[in-house]
Amino acid sequence: MRAPRRSTPHGETPYSPTSLLRALTANPYDVDTLREEDPSWAEETPPDNRITRTITVLLALLLGFAVAVSVADLRRDAAADDNPRALLEQEVLNSREDIDALDARQGSLEGDIAAAQETVLDDTDSESAQRLRVHEVAAAGTVLSGTGVVLSLEDSVPLPASPGVKEGTINRVTDGDLQIAVNGLWAAGAEAVSINGQRLSATSAIRTAGSAVLVDFRPLSPPYEITALGDPEALQAGVEAAESGDYLSELSTRFGIRTSWTTGTELSVPARALGTLREASPLDPSDPAAGTASQDDARKDSE
Known part of the structure; x- marks a missing residue:
């Protein structure tokens, strides 16, 4: 073992804690002297050149x-195209395409079923076929076309931003706005109404979920185009003269919601999906009460 280069008066090396403690208690002035005599610490610092x-x-x-x-x-x-976000977005787009294709197929099959049903009824009972058409029109179960108006409601443009904010807020069209506009069109004499291709009936619901507006549980996106069949001039004048017109005017002037009217001679509203008849029973012409009860049972069993 190599001997220390220098020993303290007590026999320890200068790096020994015991030696420093003894030197400090014996003569405090000798501690700096011991450290100055051992310049090994300076050799550890790299040269600055x-x-x-x-x-x-x-x-x-x-x-x-x-x-x-x-x-x-x-x-x-x-x-990259294969990153998780891009793959998820593509999967969403593909799912939407599949949903649209299934909706189109459902509409085609429902049309075929309705045509076959109408053919059978025309051959057997023409009065029942006529009553069925009247009920389907009242229940929004048939496609209608004719003259009417299109009331468009769209979100506002970004409002002026406040100091320190890059973008201003945007006022969105709410489900309450659409409800008031639709009710105004019904009150003005609209024969049929749809929003962005979704047919409305007496049991339709216009609701909101988060930031999306739902019509019969189907999400819609702005601009919201409300198609109403009827006399164009009477519909627009009836809405503007009622409370719904004042409400729409305030939306435009106060909140920046953009509204516009468009008239058309060949407007069309789609049919609303009707429920499937699960169970039915024949009517007894000799018993009016039984016939009414059978009709009620058939309605309850339909979805």
């Missing part, structure tokens, strides 16, 4: 280049 500075700069540049390459790779991976 041009070479060390150049090496430091090169290492910093190399580290910065490695960080920049890593960030670029991460961004490239995030923007």
Whole structure:
């Protein structure tokens, strides 16, 4: 074992905690002298010259280049077509296309069923077929077309931003706004009404879920186009002269909601999906009470 280069008066090395404690208690002024006589601590500090500075700069540049390459790779991976977000968005789009295709097929099949049912009724009982058509029209179960108006409601443009805010707020069209507009059209004499292709009936519901407006539990997106069949001039004048007109005017002037009227001669509203008849029983012409009860039972069993 190598002997220490210098011993204290008590036999310990200058780095021994015991030696420092003894020197401090014996003569405090000798502690600095012991440390100054051992310059080994200074040898551990790297020299400050041009070479060390150049090496430091090169290492910093190399580290910065490695960080920049890593960030670029991460961004490239995030923007790739096979990243999780892009795959999820594509899956949502594909699901929507499948839903639209299924809706179109459902409408086609319902049309075929209605045509077959009408053919059978025409061959057997023409009066029943006529009554069925009247009830289907009242229940919004048939496609209607003719003259009418289209009332469009759209969210406001971004309002002026406040100091320190980049973008201003946007006033959205709510379910209450659509309810008032639709009720105004019904009161003005509309024969049939639809919103963005969704037919409305006496049992339709216009609600909201989060930021989406639902019509019979189907989400809609702005602009909201309300198609109403009837006399165009009478419909527009009736809405503007009633409380619904004042409400729509206040929406436009106070909140910036954009409203517009369009008339048309070949407007069309789709049919509303009707329930499926699960069970039915024949009517007894000789018993009016039994016939009424049978009709009620058939209505209860239909969905």
